[in-house]
């Protein structure tokens with residue numbers, strides 16, 4: 001499998017912080033895979049995601065290397081799509097849903113207003129928004145949290161980025177909607193031949209669809225491997241503890257199933 005990005009000895013220190021938020025991270029991201037970045041709060045997951053996307057805040061010091069197969073860093077919003085925990089933060093409250101889904105496509109793909117609207121309609125249908133024609137003309141506050149997250153996904157994918165980074169995209173949603181959003185991301189990434197980096201604190205959620213998991217703790221990568229392998233035979237004591245803390249994952253039948 002080819003590496004979309006080879007990360008070596010990545011370290012990040014935020015301005016004014018004595019200790020690095022991320023250190024010594026060696027990881028390859030494979031083209032077309034669904035990789036879950038897993039860790040507890042503060043483990044450095046978002047820092048890792050922001051480093052990949054080139055979205056670290058001003059003053060953050062970055063060391064080590066990110067080598068991209070394309071030969072250049074991907075452009076955020078064009079080569080990399082980003083979906084955040086809170087869709088309201090990534091949606092503009094004064095733009096209609098149609099305008100925001102079309103915005104990136106008009107800017108990056110050079111679509112006209114009319115083509116942009118047609119593309120937005122198509123994207124809303126692809127993320128299974130009920131009544132996409134009507135939804136084109138409403139504003140974010142008129143939608144439910146789950147629908148807003150579908151719109152944010154449609155907007156991120158409208159320019160067909162090669163890599164989608166989703167940072168806790170379901171943690172503000174209830175369980176049923178969470179499962180729907182994960183299934184949607186899984187479907188879209190498979191259909192589009194995209195690479196997905198999915199950040200979550202929930203190893204059980206990730207194990208349902210990720211090809212590979214990378215476990216972070218205190219800014220370091222403690223373990224990485226195929227999801228089924230890591231679940232069935234974790235190498236690090238920390239990973240074992242994380243799995244054991246999820247009753248669903250620790251019960252033997254599910255481990256056997258995951259290890260098929």
Ligand SMILES: Nc1ncnc2c1ncn2[C@@H]1O[C@H](COP(=O)(O)OP(=O)(O)OP(=O)(O)O)[C@@H](O)[C@H]1O
Nearest residue numbers: 014017021039040041042043044045046047048057
């Ligand atoms: N902009 C920032 N300035 C200073 N410190 C930061 C900043 N963002 C994150 N940190 C610190 O870096 C460390 C890693 O944070 P990060 O957000 O990457 O963790 P996380 O695993 O994504 O956690 P969570 O799940 O809570 O978002 C934490 O100690 C956090 O306080």
